Amino acid sequence: MNIVTETISVKTSKRNQMIDITSQVADVVRSSGIANGDCIIFCNHTTGGITINENADPAVVHDMLMTLEELFPQDRRGYRHSEGNSDSHIKSTLVGCSEQVLVEHSKLVLGTWQGIYFCEFDGPRSRKVTVQIKGL
Amino acid sequence: MNIVTETISVKTSKRNQMIDITSQVADVVRSSGIANGDCIIFCNHTTGGITINENADPAVVHDMLMTLEELFPQDRRGYRHSEGNSDSHIKSTLVGCSEQVLVEHSKLVLGTWQGIYFCEFDGPRSRKVTVQIKGL
C-alpha cells in the first residue's frame, strides 16, 4: 500500500462561500501514482467544511448557502462566544470537515453531477485543505 | 492490502425516503474475502445521502424525515435553482454522501441498533451506491 499526502491552498473572498476544488484534488490523485484506493479531503479549520454536491448549476450553491444562513444566522440570542462566529462553527460541524472519495484508474470516482467543495463559513480567509490518497 | 469495490442498486418510491441497505452492504463485505479493515459506502448522487441510524423502530425514520421536511421545505423564498429540488441538495450535504464502517471477522462492526441507510431526497428514482472494502 502507498500513501501520498499533499496540502492545497484555497483563498476565499466572502463570509459564506463554496469553492469547487475538484480539479485540484484530481491533480493530487493523478500525480500520486496510486491507481486504486481512496482519497480523504480534510479541512484543517473549525469554521470551514468539505462537501460534495452539484457542480453544474451555480444556483444550487446559492440556494444551499442561503438556506444555511437563514437557519443559522450570525446572531442568535444566548451566544456566548465573543468572536461572533458561533454560526460558522455549527455550520462546520453539520457540513463536516472531511469527505472521502474512491479512486479507480487514478481518477476520483464521482457521479455525473458531483463536485468537491471547500465551504467557507467565516471568510474571507486563506485556508488549507489536506488531501491523502491511500491504495495500490 | 486488498481492495474490493462493488456497486449496489437502490430503487426508491417516494420523494423523501430512507432505505435500509445494511444486508446488501454486509453481503459485499462477506464476499470480498477481507477479514479486517474498513468499508466505505458512497452515494453517487447529489440529492441523496448515506446515514447510519436506528433500524429497530420504523417510527425513528418517520420522525427524522418529518423533521428534515419541516426544516427544509421544498419551497423557500429566494431559491434560484429551477429544478425545484434545492431542499434535496441541502439535505444531501447535511446528511452527507458517504459513511465508513469498520470490518472485523468479515463483518460490519455496527452497534446493536445501527443500520446503514440510503437516504432519498428527490425520488422516486433508481440510485447507485458504491461500496469499497479495504483491508487484510
Add this chain to the structure above:
Amino acid sequence: MNIVTETISVKTSKRNQMIDITSQVADVVRSSGIANGDCIIFCNHTTGGITINENADPAVVHDMLMTLEELFPQDRRGYRHSEGNSDSHIKSTLVGCSEQVLVEHSKLVLGTWQGIYFCEFDGPRSRKVTVQIKGL
C-alpha cells in the same frame, strides 16, 4: 499495511453534551506503532455522534449545543417514536457518527484549534467509541 483497533469509553453526565476525546484518540494512535496513515473514530450508538471543532473557548461548545437544541427540540408535533428521543436521532444523523483524521509521524494531523468530540444527544449514558488506525 497494519490495522489497529481499540475501544474507548466515554461517560456522559447531561442529555446534550460534547466531550473532548482528542487525547484518548491520540493515545491509541501513539501506542499503535503506525506512523503514517489514517484514523477512523466511530460512535457505536444511534443517539450520539463524533465531530471535530474548536477546543479552545468552551463557549463554542455551549453555542453549538444551544443551536442544536433550538432547531431540534425534544418535542415536535407529529413525532411517533415512543422513547421521546427522536431529536437525538436526527442530531446524530446530521452531526454524523464518525470522523476520520490523518496520521503522520504517529500523531493526529489536526489544525491548531481542532479537537475531536464525542457528542451526547440522549444522556447521561456510558458510551463506546471505536478507534481504528490503518497505515504503515
